[in-house]
Amino acid sequence: MNRSTLTIEALGPAIGARVGGVSLADGVDDGQRDALLAALLKHHVLFFEGQPIGPQAQRALAARFGDLHIHPVYPQAPGVPEIIVLDTSHDNPPDNDNWHTDVTFLAAPAMGAILSAQLLPPGGGDTLWASGIAAWEALSKPWRTMLAGLNAEHDFLKSFPAHRFARTPEEKVRWEKARSDHPPRLHPVVRTHPVSGRQGLFVNEGFTTRIVELSAGESDAVLRQLFAHGARPEFTVRWRWKLGDVAFWDNRLTQHYATADYLPARRVMHRATIVGDVPFYRPD
DSSP states (O other): OOOGGGGEEEEEHHHHHHHHSSOGGGGGOHHHHHHHHHHHHHHSSSSSSSSOOOOOHHHHHHHHSEEEESSSSOOOOTTEEEEEEEETTTBOOOOOOOOTTTTSSSSOOOOOOOOOOEESSSOOOOEEEEEEEHHHHHHHHHHHHHHTTOOOOOOOOSOOOOHHHSHHHHHHHHHHHHHHOOOOEEHHHHEOOOOOOOEEEOTTTEEEEEOOOOOOOHHHHHHHHHHHTTGGGGGHHHHHHOOOOOOEGGGGEEEEEOOOSTTSSSSEEEEEEEEEOOOOOOOO
């Protein structure tokens, strides 16, 4: 396969595209990689239908786009630590049924992630993505003026509390180390995309705790508004998974939400997380 075989179908004006003409399990050549990165910049999240892929092949695919992150607390595929196993059911309810951007508790949050559907419930379990760029551009000028240059705290503990992730002695040791290694981090409320140069909102319900330049009451009010605003349907795309589907998203200016409407059934997803860079804000 080569770059010319790719087909890219936009799913909406703000975010999302369906991609064909490539076999992910076989890897991607340089032309395909460059074309996928260009599509990612434009559409923010790409969907590939009917592309079953094992942990080793998924790791190799993700590594074509950068170094890979090893998550400090999530379980890993046997022998492939770069692949997170998200295995949720009645006995292990999901913890990602909120709007979040992956690993923003890091000094350099992820550039992107590749998610593969391994086992699906009979119904439900969709994932939604939202564009922080579209959300930012829809704000009024006074809001944009106020937010530009502000900084928000992102805290590992908000999404990974001890009562959920330190229930056994082994988990507690791992969780304590993760907490020590990942103190709260400050990132700009408005982030400049390092490749496209576009601006977008960079706060999320999963990890953002406060805007440091505001009082506690002001911060809470502003974050409530931004969380609600960023989830408006106009800025989102919803994917109904089929076995073997793969999603590849730009984590730098998107959020996503995994619906938890399938319990007590089981859902298993594999995720590879691509290392990113330190967020910054550069005025237009």
